[in-house]
Amino acid sequence: MSEVTGPTEYYILKQLVPDAQIWVASLGPDDPIYKYDTLEEAEAAVTELQPSYPDNKLKVSAANN
Numbered sequence: 355m356s357e358v359t360g361p362t363e364y365y366i367l368k369q370l371v372p373d374a375q376i377w378v379a380s381l382g383p384d385d386p387i388y389k390y391d392t393l394e395e396a397e398a399a400v401t402e403l404q405p406s407y408p409d410n411k412l413k414v415s416a417a418n419n
Contacts, residue, residue: 362416364396365389366403369411377413 366388367377379387388403390396396414404412 361391362418363389363391364393365415365417366396366399367413367415368407369413372409372411377415381410 365379367379368381368385370376370378370381388396388399390399393414393416400412400414
């Protein structure tokens with residue numbers, strides 16, 4: 355098993371199509387990618403951003419660099 359190294363970043367993912375398990379960082383070229391240094395910041399951002407995406411669920415995903 356390989357060891358993961360480097361800092362973790364947290365992204366807000368958006369559900370591409372309602373009721374589908376397809377999650378993306380950006381819905382299109384004009385949609386921003388939200389990236390945070392801590393899980394707490396990302397979770398708070400989901401709450402703040404959800405009203406801006408009424409047709410899409412949002413979730414936090416961790417990415418190791």
